[in-house]
Amino acid sequence: MLLTADYHTHTPYSHGKNTVLENAMAAKAGGLKELGITDHGFNHILFGLRRKKLAGLRAEITEAEKLTGVKILMGMESNITSADGSTDMKKEDLQYFDIYLCGIHEVLRFKSFSDFYNICFKNYSAYKFAKKPSDKVVANTTKIYIETIKKNPIDILTHVNYKCFCDLEQVARCCADYGTYIEINTKKRHVSAEELNLMASTGVRFVIDSDAHSADRVGDTKIADEILAQAEIPLDRIDNIDGRLPKFRFAEYKEKKL
DSSP: OOBOEEEEEOOTTTTOSSOHHHHHHHHHHTTOSEEEEEEEOTTBTTTOOOGGGHHHHHHHHHHHHHHHOOEEEEEEEEEBOOTTSOBSOOGGGGGGOSEEEEEOOSSBOOSSHHHIIIIIIHHHHHHHTTOOOOHHHHHHHHHHHHHHHHHSOOSEEOSTTSSSOOOHHHHHHHHHHHTOEEEEESSSOOSOHHHHHHHHTTTOOEEEEOOBSSGGGTTOOHHHHHHHHHSOOOGGGBTTBTTOOOOOHHHHHHHHHO
16 A cells, blocks of 8 residues: 555644655655645634635645746634634635545634634543543534534544544544545544444545654554555555545635635
8 A cells, every 4th residue: 555645734834843844755756646735723822723824835835836847725723713614715715626524633723712612622531541432522523523514615534533422434434425535644543444334334434644743654554554454444445545545625626716
């Protein structure tokens, strides 16, 4: 299995150590055809991308493409900010980006205290204290994921079930219906082989992403290799390996709507 593209990498525009060019050089050295620069979303309090820096980020991406020959997609790992499916990627922001990633994170500006409590506090508490989440927490988080996928043209759902708890089968089925990929993240062990099999049973498609915060991890597949060796999903369900490239819903959305 050879990775064709890595769509989840970070730079100093949020929480990464290396520049766009350094990530692109690592991608080229690893034989990748495409690279996503997807820094943390605007509402991340500590490491969020800033709107005033978007022009500078685009300029660095354009220059890195010229120097390396790697196609680079400017994106963002946006944050779910509300139970109604809102994210910190606003409609007016969409024009600036090529790819749209989204996930659940903590240390955010949520839409309301209730959203902070239900999305972050309840999930993180169960994770932090290794408690079994209540059925209510699981149902609520599942509903939030589903509302977000329906409401936004998200290409990739990042590290689903990491520090949060949902019904993976329901979320994967919604992703399959709307054309959103489930990420197999190789920085965080967020799903087991059995859970991967369960999601695959819905027909959802996958991408493998490094979630690299340093250039030396761009293109890394180690955790995915280990999980897939135990899982039973055919590799042709993963659309960024062995020469294949995904068909993203955000690009289609932009053609029709923007």
